[in-house]
Amino acid sequence: MTAxxxxxxxxxxxxxxxxxxxxxxxxEEFAARLRxxxxxxxxxxxxxxxxxxxxxxxx
Numbered sequence: 001m002t003a004x005x006x007x008x009x010x011x012x013x014x015x016x017x018x019x020x021x022x023x024x025x026x027x028e029e030f031a032a033r034l035r036x037x038x039x040x041x042x043x044x045x046x047x048x049x050x051x052x053x054x055x056x057x058x059x
Contacts, residue, residue, distance in 0.1 A: 009058040013041065015051040027052035 013034070016027040027043050031054050034041045041056050 010055040011058050012053050012055045014054045018050045
């Protein structure tokens with residue numbers, strides 16, 4: 001028997017390259033501004049694209 005896994009739906013708001021200059025956190029800074037406006041955003045590193053993704057869960 002195979003277990004089914006569901007990936008939560010999410011909307012990617014913006015991508016940021018992981019190679020930002022040292023001491024710069026543009027994805028986290030963008031997410032902090034959105035959180036201050038009340039949006040429940042998250043930031044993750046997408047290894048295949050080497051980008052930080054700022055997203056909000058849609059379900």
